Amino acid sequence: MAGSKMTFYAVKLILRLRRNPISVMIDYTSSYRMEFHSSEEDQYNMIKVKEIYDILLAHYGKPPWWSKNPFEVMVGAVLVQNTAWSNVQKVVADFGDNLTPDFVANVTPGELEDLIRPCGFYLGKAACLKRVTKWYQGYGGCQQRVMAGTLEQIREELLAIKGIGKETADVICLYAFYFPTFVIDAYTKRLAERLELPVTLQYEAMKQFFETSLETDTDLFGSYHWLILTNAIRHCKKKPQCGGCPLAAECHYQQN
Ligand code: SF4
Numbered sequence: 001m002a003g004s005k006m007t008f009y010a011v012k013l014i015l016r017l018r019r020n021p022i023s024v025m026i027d028y029t030s031s032y033r034m035e036f037h038s039s040e041e042d043q044y045n046m047i048k049v050k051e052i053y054d055i056l057l058a059h060y061g062k063p064p065w066w067s068k069n070p071f072e073v074m075v076g077a078v079l080v081q082n083t084a085w086s087n088v089q090k091v092v093a094d095f096g097d098n099l100t101p102d103f104v105a106n107v108t109p110g111e112l113e114d115l116i117r118p119c120g121f122y123l124g125k126a127a128c129l130k131r132v133t134k135w136y137q138g139y140g141g142c143q144q145r146v147m148a149g150t151l152e153q154i155r156e157e158l159l160a161i162k163g164i165g166k167e168t169a170d171v172i173c174l175y176a177f178y179f180p181t182f183v184i185d186a187y188t189k190r191l192a193e194r195l196e197l198p199v200t201l202q203y204e205a206m207k208q209f210f211e212t213s214l215e216t217d218t219d220l221f222g223s224y225h226w227l228i229l230t231n232a233i234r235h236c237k238k239k240p241q242c243g244g245c246p247l248a249a250e251c252h253y254q255q256n
Contacts (some may be wrong), residue, residue, distance in 0.1 A: 041198075056224075056227035074136065079119040081121070104173075174225070185229075186228055191231070
């Protein structure tokens, strides 16, 4: 296994060196400096995972950050569970100027349920929004005060809120409070499976796999997640549309 990986690595390195020797030297010098003590397998994963990112980035370009409004991110992260992103965008637009912690804390449960109804599961989601808003108000509704905490602490507090699972907690930590945590969702799992990345599909294992394969960087983690999502929407659907997929050369699945 290690031998075939090293062969793969050697071939990739030669191909990249031929294409762009200077950038490859800079890339690989910094990679080796950063991961000097890591195992051969870690180095292989690091190169592979970064290469996937580079391909997606070159194809789709740098994605915009979701929103500068942390509360909008929190609301969106709760609403998007089991529904299409377009429904979330519609509901967020319907909130208008009322997308604030004060409004969500004080509006009646019935009114809140009516507002978010297009996103489905509106009873549970409305109750969850009330709870997560109360948590945020414990920090005075202040992004900076949350960011003064540690990732571990904030993630744990979010996970203790009923209705907030690991994916939602990581979305909030990453996109609302800029903590470097990698978000795993159904699209990430699908891509990892189809590209045969050497990782199990359990949430924490996959999160650790990406985080240890990449430089710890909030912007990189956020961009990577959006790029996977973008590729999943355009190509790597449940029934994949592989024609034109930028990852086709890396992917054995399309040949099956
Ligand atoms: S080639 Fe097909 S299966 Fe592979 S990543 Fe692209 S869309 Fe998904």
